[in-house]
Amino acid sequence: GQQVMQIPQYQHVQEGEDFTTYCNSSTTLSNIQWYKQRPGGHPVFLIQLVKSGEVKKQKRLTFQFGEAKKNSSLHITATQTTDVGTYFCAGNTDKLIFGTGTRLQVFP
Amino acid sequence: DSGVTQTPKHLITATGQRVTLRCSPRSGDLSVYWYQQSLDQGLQFLIQYYNGEERAKGNILERFSAQQFPDLHSELNLSSLELGDSALYFCASSAGGTTNEQFFGPGTRLTVL
Numbered sequence: 649g650q651q652v653m654q655i656p657q658y659q660h661v662q663e664g665e666d667f668t669t670y671c672n673s674s675t676t677l678s679n680i681q682w683y684k685q686r687p688g689g690h691p692v693f694l695i696q697l698v699k700s701g702e703v704k705k706q707k708r709l710t711f712q713f714g715e716a717k718k719n720s721s722l723h724i725t726a727t728q729t730t731d732v733g734t735y736f737c738a739g740n741t742d743k744l745i746f747g748t749g750t751r752l753q754v755f756p
Numbered sequence: 757d758s759g760v761t762q763t764p765k766h767l768i769t770a771t772g773q774r775v776t777l778r779c780s781p782r783s784g785d786l787s788v789y790w791y792q793q794s795l796d797q798g799l800q801f802l803i804q805y806y807n808g809e810e811r812a813k814g815n816i817l818e819r820f821s822a823q824q825f826p827d828l829h830s831e832l833n834l835s836s837l838e839l840g841d842s843a844l845y846f847c848a849s850s851a852g853g854t855t856n857e858q859f860f861g862p863g864t865r866l867t868v869l
Contacts, residue, residue, distance in 0.1 A: 693857040
């Protein structure tokens with residue numbers, strides 16, 4: 649069946665450092681969504697990418713969708729303690745399959 | 757606040773029992789999704805309903821069933837509970853299908869003893 653993997657599983661960074669999480673799907677996706685889940689909270693939608701090679705920015709966050717529409721990345725520039733949480737990609741074919749998530753810890 | 761409500765917030769029960777989790781979607785949303793999140797695990801898609809009809813199925817066990825009612829609220833029934841069913845169960849809703857962003861409820865934490 650369709651699988652969506654993310655690496656790394658965990659990332660600890662010093663505040664101000666950059667962070668990147670990578671998402672890979674076993675199948676070609678129609679689109680990909682990204683969600684953030686704060687500790688003890690529920691997933692919150694961040695963005696959706698639809699086009700091959702698409703790049704979108706939200707302040708310090710940059711999202712990319714691969715040319716083959718099978719991979720994606722999220723890059724955070726100059727992390728802050730408010731960035732702490734687990735970041736999930738979710739690949740869409742006929743259903744939305746969530747990736748394994750990357751847990752980000754930011755040390756002040 | 758996402759606008760999606762889930763009850764109860766916490767549920768503690770014993771093995772072999774049956775429980776029902778309830779979800780009310782955001783006003784106007786036709787799709788409801790159920791997910792299971794075990795400790796330190798990702799989100800496992802269970803099932804999706806759209807306007808009362810089952811739309812997609814994920815890794816939902818035969819002991820689990822769900823339905824969406826005419827008022828669009830949904831219930832997830834878990835029976836013959838096992839220790840491994842202990843998890844956080846999220847409901848999410850969206851306006852249409854999976855191409856729309858999903859709004860998650862606060863979750864129901866199920867503990868099976």
